[in-house]
Amino acid sequence: MARDKKDGGLNRREFIQTAGATAAGLFLSAWPSGKAPAAQVAEKRIVIVAQRRTAGFANHGRSDTEQTGLVDAGLAGQNPVTLERFPWLAEELPSIKKGTWKIDQKNKTMVTVYRLRSGLKWHDGKPFTSKDFQFGWEVHHHPEFPLRDRLVPDLIEKIETPDVRTIVIHWKALYNEAYAIQKQQLRAWPRHILEDAFRSGNIKALTKHPYWNQQFVGTGPYRLVDYGGGTQLELEANPYYVFGKPKIGRVTFRVIEDTNTSLSAILAGEVDLALRNTIAFDGAVILKEQWQTKGLGQVSLRPVSHTWVNLSGTNPLFKDVRVRRALLHAIDRNALVKNAFKGYVPVVHFPMSPYRKVFKKADAAATKYEYNPNRAQQLLAEAGWKPGADGVLANEKGERMEFEFRAEAGRRGEEQTQAIVIDYWKKIGAQCSVKNMPGRLLNSEEFRNRWPGAMVGGHNLVVEEWAERYHSAGTPTAENRYSTESVTHWNNAQADAIMDELNTIMPEQRAIQLQVEFAKLYTRDLPHLPMYYSPEILAIKKGLRGVTPRIESGGNNMNTWNMHAWDKT
Amino acid sequence: MLHYVSKRLLEMVPLLLFISGLIYLLLYLMPGDPLYSMLEDVPHLRPEDYERLRKLYGLDDPVYVQYWKWLWQVIQLNPGYSREYGQPAMDVILPALKNTLVLTVAAVIIGKSIAIALGIFSAIRQYSLWDYVLTVLTFIGYCIPGFWLALMMIILFAVKLGWFPTSGIISPDVVPGTWTATLDWIKHLILPIAVLAISEIIQVQRYMRSSLLEVLRQDYLTTARAKGLSERAVVGRHALKNALIPVVTIIAITMPRVIGGSTVVETVFGYPGIGRLLYVSIMGNDFVVAMTVVMLIALTVVAFNLLADILYGWLDPRIRYQD
Numbered sequence: 066m067a068r069d070k071k072d073g074g075l076n077r078r079e080f081i082q083t084a085g086a087t088a089a090g091l092f093l094s095a096w097p098s099g100k101a102p103a104a105q106v107a108e109k110r111i112v113i114v115a116q117r118r119t120a121g122f123a124n125h126g127r128s129d130t131e132q133t134g135l136v137d138a139g140l141a142g143q144n145p146v147t148l149e150r151f152p153w154l155a156e157e158l159p160s161i162k163k164g165t166w167k168i169d170q171k172n173k174t175m176v177t178v179y180r181l182r183s184g185l186k187w188h189d190g191k192p193f194t195s196k197d198f199q200f201g202w203e204v205h206h207h208p209e210f211p212l213r214d215r216l217v218p219d220l221i222e223k224i225e226t227p228d229v230r231t232i233v234i235h236w237k238a239l240y241n242e243a244y245a246i247q248k249q250q251l252r253a254w255p256r257h258i259l260e261d262a263f264r265s266g267n268i269k270a271l272t273k274h275p276y277w278n279q280q281f282v283g284t285g286p287y288r289l290v291d292y293g294g295g296t297q298l299e300l301e302a303n304p305y306y307v308f309g310k311p312k313i314g315r316v317t318f319r320v321i322e323d324t325n326t327s328l329s330a331i332l333a334g335e336v337d338l339a340l341r342n343t344i345a346f347d348g349a350v351i352l353k354e355q356w357q358t359k360g361l362g363q364v365s366l367r368p369v370s371h372t373w374v375n376l377s378g379t380n381p382l383f384k385d386v387r388v389r390r391a392l393l394h395a396i397d398r399n400a401l402v403k404n405a406f407k408g409y410v411p412v413v414h415f416p417m418s419p420y421r422k423v424f425k426k427a428d429a430a431a432t433k434y435e436y437n438p439n440r441a442q443q444l445l446a447e448a449g450w451k452p453g454a455d456g457v458l459a460n461e462k463g464e465r466m467e468f469e470f471r472a473e474a475g476r477r478g479e480e481q482t483q484a485i486v487i488d489y490w491k492k493i494g495a496q497c498s499v500k501n502m503p504g505r506l507l508n509s510e511e512f513r514n515r516w517p518g519a520m521v522g523g524h525n526l527v528v529e530e531w532a533e534r535y536h537s538a539g540t541p542t543a544e545n546r547y548s549t550e551s552v553t554h555w556n557n558a559q560a561d562a563i564m565d566e567l568n569t570i571m572p573e574q575r576a577i578q579l580q581v582e583f584a585k586l587y588t589r590d591l592p593h594l595p596m597y598y599s600p601e602i603l604a605i606k607k608g609l610r611g612v613t614p615r616i617e618s619g620g621n622n623m624n625t626w627n628m629h630a631w632d633k634t
Numbered sequence: 635m636l637h638y639v640s641k642r643l644l645e646m647v648p649l650l651l652f653i654s655g656l657i658y659l660l661l662y663l664m665p666g667d668p669l670y671s672m673l674e675d676v677p678h679l680r681p682e683d684y685e686r687l688r689k690l691y692g693l694d695d696p697v698y699v700q701y702w703k704w705l706w707q708v709i710q711l712n713p714g715y716s717r718e719y720g721q722p723a724m725d726v727i728l729p730a731l732k733n734t735l736v737l738t739v740a741a742v743i744i745g746k747s748i749a750i751a752l753g754i755f756s757a758i759r760q761y762s763l764w765d766y767v768l769t770v771l772t773f774i775g776y777c778i779p780g781f782w783l784a785l786m787m788i789i790l791f792a793v794k795l796g797w798f799p800t801s802g803i804i805s806p807d808v809v810p811g812t813w814t815a816t817l818d819w820i821k822h823l824i825l826p827i828a829v830l831a832i833s834e835i836i837q838v839q840r841y842m843r844s845s846l847l848e849v850l851r852q853d854y855l856t857t858a859r860a861k862g863l864s865e866r867a868v869v870g871r872h873a874l875k876n877a878l879i880p881v882v883t884i885i886a887i888t889m890p891r892v893i894g895g896s897t898v899v900e901t902v903f904g905y906p907g908i909g910r911l912l913y914v915s916i917m918g919n920d921f922v923v924a925m926t927v928v929m930l931i932a933l934t935v936v937a938f939n940l941l942a943d944i945l946y947g948w949l950d951p952r953i954r955y956q957d
Contacts, residue, residue, distance in 0.1 A: 112806050118914070120720030127718060127918075211690045215683055278720050294729060295719060296906055297802070317806035321904045322914075329788045329800040330904075505917065509665035545681035548670070 108302075108314025109633045111337035111609060113625075114327055118320045119295045121278035124249060125211045131340060132318060134623040135300060136188075137283030138307060139248030140179050140198070140232075145615030145622035148421070150245035154193070154253075154284060154307060155179045156230075159244045166244050168570065174222070175236040177243050183230065186305035187255050188288035195226035197253035200263075204254055209268040217250040241570045242529075249620050255282055286311045286629040296320040311629040324348055331604050332356065337633070338612060339604040340624055346478060349602045350407060362606040368598030369618040371413045372479065372523040374486055375593050377516055378540075378554020382468060389591040390434060391444035396489045397436035402597045405481050413595045415584045416534070418526045420616040423577045427584035434588075441493050450494075458494035468518030470497040473504050479521045482596060486521070514541035514552050523599050524550075527619040528580060532564040535592060553592035560586045608634050635947075639940070646936050653932045654708075654925065658701045661921055668717060668919035669693065691717065704925060718920035726911065727926055731893070733803065734900070734907035738892040741827045745834025746885060752835065753842020753881075758869060760847060768839070775836035784829045784902040791825060798825050801904030826903045830896060834888075841884050846877040879946065886942030893934040 120127040122136050142153040152158050159166040159177040167176045185193035204210055205218040212218065220240050225233040236243055242250070258280075262271045276282070279292040284307065287300035298318040302311040319336075321327045321343060328348040330336045332355075344352065352364045376383035376392065383389055398412040414431050417424055445451075450458040450466060458466035472483040480501065487497045497519065506512055524534060533539055538561070539551030563579045563586070603614050603624065611631035615622040669687055688694050692703070707714045713723040756765045792800040798821050799805060805822075808815045849855070850873055858868045897909035908927060915923035 110807055118719075120716075120718060123720075126720045208686075209690065211687055213683070213687070216680075273715050273720075273722075275721075294721075294726065294906060299806070315806070319802065319806075319904070321801060322910075323901050323904065325785055326788070326801045326902055326904050329785070329793050333793045333796065333800045335800060335805075505664070505666040508670045509667055511665065513667070513670065546684065548681055548684040 109312065110315040110317070111313055111631075111633055112317045112319060112335060113338045113340060114319045114321050114330065114336050114343050115340045116320065116322055116324075116327070116343045117341070118322075119278075121295070122281050122283065123277040124205065124213060124252070125272060126277070130249065130620050130623050131625050132298065133248070134285060134625055135287045135298075135316065135318065135628065136281055136285040136289055137248055137252065138285050139246065139250075139252050141245035141247055142626060143245075143247065143621045145617070145624065145626055146420075146613050148617070148622075150247075152182075154181055154185060156182050168239065170239075173239050175239060175243055177234045177236070179232040179234070179246075181230040181232070182307055185284065185307060187257075187284060188282045188303055188305070189255075190305065191255065191257050192229070193253065193255075193284055194229040195232045196229070197256055198232050199224045199226050200256045200260060201253040202251060204259070204263055204271075205251055207263075207268055211272055214250065217246065221251075239570060241568055247621055253284075258282060287316055306629055308629045312632045313628075316628075328352070331362075331606075334361075334606070336604070337606045337609045339602070342602050344602055344604060346406065346409075346600070346602065349600075349604075350409075352604055356604075360607060362604060365603040365605065365614040366409050366600035367603070367614045367616060368411060368413075368419065368526075369601040369615060369622075370523055370525045370599045371416055372482060372521065372596045372599050373413075373593035374482075374596060375516075375520045375522065375552060377468075377518055377520075378552070378592075379515070380468065380517060382464070382466060382518075385448045386590060387444045387448040388450070389594065391441040391448070391493070392490060392495065393434040393591060393594045394437045394441040394444065395493045395495075396486055396594075396596075398596060399436065401482065401485050405478070405485065406597070410597045410600055413598045415587045415595060416524075416526050416531070416593075417528060417580070417584065418617045419598070421528070423580045426577065427581045430581045430585045432585075432588040434591075438493055445493065452494040456494055457496045465496070466494060467496040467498070469500050469516070470519045470521075471507075471516050472499075472501045472521045473507055474501040475503060478599075479523075483521045486519075486596075510546055514547045514550065520552075521596075522552075525618040526598075527617055527621075528567070530619065531583065532568060535560060535587075536564045537561050555590060555592035557586060557590060560590075610634065635944075639944070642940050642943075646933075646940075649936065650929065650932060654705065654929055655701065657928050657932075658704065658921070658925060659697065661916070661919075661924055662697045662700070664916075664919070666917075666919050700921070704922065708926070708929075713926040714922040716915070716920055716923045718915055718918040718923065723922045723926050726923055727908070727930075730906055730908045730911040731930070733905065734909065735892065737823065737826055737900075737905065737907060738830065738896070740823065741830030741834060742889075742892055744827065745831035746838050748831070749835040749838035750842050750878075750881070753839045754846055754869070754874070756839070756843040757846035757850065757877075758865070772836055772839055775832060780829060780833060780896070781898045781902050783832065784826070784899055787825050787829060788902070798822070801902075803906060822905075826899050826905055829899050829903075837888065838881065838884060841881050842877070845880045846873060849873045849877040852876075882942060882945050886938045886945070889938040890931050890934045893931055 115129070115131060117129045118127070119129045119132045122128060122133045138153045140153060140155045141150050141158055143150055150158060157180065159179060161168065165178040169175065181193070181195060187193050202218060202221060202224050205212050205215070206221070217240070220236055220238050222235040222237045224235070227233065234243070234246075258276055259271065259274065262274055278295065281289050281292075284303075284305075286303055286306045286308070288303045289298065290301050291297075291299035293299060296319070298316075300316040300318060302314050304310045321330065324343065324345040325348070327336070327339055327343040328345075328351065331339055331344065331352065349364050349366060352362075356362055357364050376389055402408065402410045402412060411419070414433055415427065417427055445458060449460045451460075453459040453465070470483055470487060472479045474480070483499065483501075487499070490497060502512065533550050535553060535555050536551055537556045539549040540554055540556075541547040541549045541552060560583060563583050567576060567579050567583075601614070601618060603612070605612050609631065610633070611627065612624065613627065615624050669684065669691070692700065695703070704714060715721070716723045716726050719726045752768055756768050759765050788800050791797050799818075803819065803822050804810070804815065805818050808818045846869075850869070855868055855873055858872050859865075863871075893908065896907075897913045899905070900907040900910040901913070912924060912927045914920075915927065
């Protein structure tokens with residue numbers, strides 16, 4: 066029985082009707098909207114999934130190299146398989162031989178001349194000119210613009226544009242990568258869209274312009290159709306792309322944060338390409354065994370970075386190199402990778418990709434620390450460490466080999482490695498206490514880049530970034546808020562000199578010689594205890610052709626670098 | 635009643651201010667560094683770059699200055715700009731809120747309706763086989779974690795049977811605005827709604843059963859039966875309304891979930907809702923978004939408590955609020 070109306074209130078029937086109408090309205094209002102791509106229905110389409118969200122495609126704020134590389138291009142790019150630079154928007158790279166790269170060694174200045182390819186256009190069809198690049202530098206150079214990496218903009222004195230295709234860059238200092246400026250270092254921005262906002266002087270407003278994400282107009286192989294909040298990008302082939310219109314007409318770039326969800330999506334056949342560890346190692350093994358063997362696709366496990374154990378550079382227990390060597394000899398890394406990673410992952414001896422040309426020479430020069438507990442004990446004894454009554458190592462001063470061991474909580478591979486290493490060390494008398502913490506805490510100013518005992522971590526293998534990782538000038542301190550990454554506290558003048566020289570302009574042979582020398586020093590001093598190469602997991606569905614997994618991680622290397630040439634059958 | 639509601643609404647202002655200050659402080663005290671995660675892949679980063687960015691993003695300001703800046707923007711109905719998403723906060727929050735509301739409202743309506751029906755069924759057939767079956771199922775449901783159930787449903791219905799998509803909100807190959815797209819969208823919603831609805835059923839069914847059993851033992855119902863009323867009339871017309879009063883309280887308390895979404899379910903189904911947004915913004919130290927979402931949830935809690943009080947008066951004529 067319906068309740069009578071009182072004081073103008075609702076009776077039950079009216080209440081139910083109103084609630085129903087509200088629910089229906091809500092349901093209909095949430096109907097997914099977007100631009101109807103009626104014309105593209107018959108086009109080839111792929112779905113890519115990644116784990117990292119983007120906040121846009123700019124060089125400020127959070128962004129991701131893969132997403133950005135789909136929609137924008139730079140003067141130069143990098144082939145992530147050969148690591149060679151190639152001219153992208155530029156017709157050719159400046160060269161000393163051709164006189165387009167002039168170096169004034171006396172004044173330590175340079176000039177590089179880039180010539181743009183003819184007929185370049187932005188996604189919206191407007192011509193791309195040298196003035197756009199000059200404008201890009203003006204924006205990046207502005208002190209209030211929150212650029213992440215200011216190295217290149219700050220090294221430039223001025224940019225001249227004698228004609229619409231020529232860019233003349235005057236450098237304040239010598240810079241070995243000046244011949245191949247990539248988009249993450251410096252790039253053009255469309256003057257026809259951003260110039261008024263920039264000239265108005267309100268840089269804060271400019272950084273929040275919807276251009277940087279939702280209304281992005283670039284020069285990459287794909288143009289943005291729908292930003293999807295950064296979690297589902299809808300892209301269509303750019304007809305003006307410098308290397309021709311891509312063969313695959315539509316791309317959906319989805320962000321799936323949960324590795325199990327990604328795995329399910331791949332198994333259900335919803336995904337053509339899963340990038341960059343969207344699936345966990347266990348998931349990759351499942352895919353190898355249940356998906357690849359059925360011919361449904363391919364799983365790539367390229368060793369693009371590496372995992373190390375670091376012994377605190379400030380803890381006196383580890384000052385003696387014999388102790389570090391002993392601790393490495395005590396670990397059976399081959400057994401570790403065989404058991405924990407089913408043999409898919411090789412042992413690493415120094416931070417260099419095995420695919421680098423110089424690797425063989427460097428590997429021959431490097432010292433190897435094979436599993437040898439007897440040698441470990443011998444080295445420890447030489448350093449004054451002998452097992453006490455309880456089996457724990459102690460020295461003459463009464464110090465005991467006891468220390469804390471950290472890892473990032475929730476990173477299964479690293480936690481597993483930590484447990485195995487602790488077990489090996491226990492056998493030779495080194496006692497560890499586990500103190501793992503979440504990434505948030507490890508990255509906070511209070512804890513980041515320093516630890517009292519040991520820590521398991523990892524980073525990329527990019528030779529060009531060695532200085533950031535190993536140079537003594539980059540040692541994290543209270544003064545720099547522990548924001549620098551040279552966590553090893555390695556203080557070797559010879560190694561510093563090598564890294565300094567590697568950042569200058571030199572013939573290839575000299576660079577090879579220096580890299581070999583570095584590998585030798587690294588494996589002699591063991592600033593880190595190298596554990597194993599860390600693979601990057603890519604799942605490529607059957608039918609997708611042209612994907613070339615990168616050999617190294619790092620911002621210059623994109624798995625999607627050649628997407629215009631990909632095809633789907 | 636109007637005076638009572640106005641008074642309660644006015645009381646909400648200092649309460650919400652206090653909540654906002656407290657939550658801002660808690661978020662501020664959380665470990666983490668928003669810049670550090672943004673800069674993790676940037677080579678050549680110099681300490682001076684780090685300091686410059688801290689200053690440009692206002693991270694060097696004392697906490698009360700940062701809070702005041704945020705509050706001032708909220709007063710102007712513009713909560714600010716999301717550093718994590720690179721968009722105005724409301725542009726990020728509103729679509730997520732809309733997605734979550736669709737999911738949770740559907741789950742709540744379906745789940746609670748089924749739960750109330752099953753609760754009634756169990757109560758009027760107490761100690762029957764079906765009552766035992768429902769009791770066992772409910773306890774099994776209590777023991778199953780939501781994420782596991784979600785994953786199992788994905789594996790069964792999406793991977794093995796292929797009936798539904800595994801995740802997301804719309805398939806890439808459908809043309810938005812068509813019936814195919816609507817059907818596709820509904821298909822995307824079915825599994826997450828089912829997982830959420832199951833959790834609703836488990837929570838409310840037991841309350842409904844025990845509440846109705848309590849009421850069914852009351853003297854006035856014995857009188858109603860003695861008057862010759864059918865059991866259907868006794869339960870439907872006299873018992874149900876009174877039995878619903880504690881259930882309304884439970885429903886009101888759980889309603890903020892409608893706004894807050896379910897982080898776990900949204901994450902497992904890759905569903906772009908408010909729960910996942912809150913998680914991401916907290917993990918990314920995106921105070922602007924996190925604060926706005928938390929305040930929305932706080933507002934819902936306070937509003938639903940008020941609504942529950944008003945509903946009591948509607949359900950039980952003995953409850954009257956003094957002006």
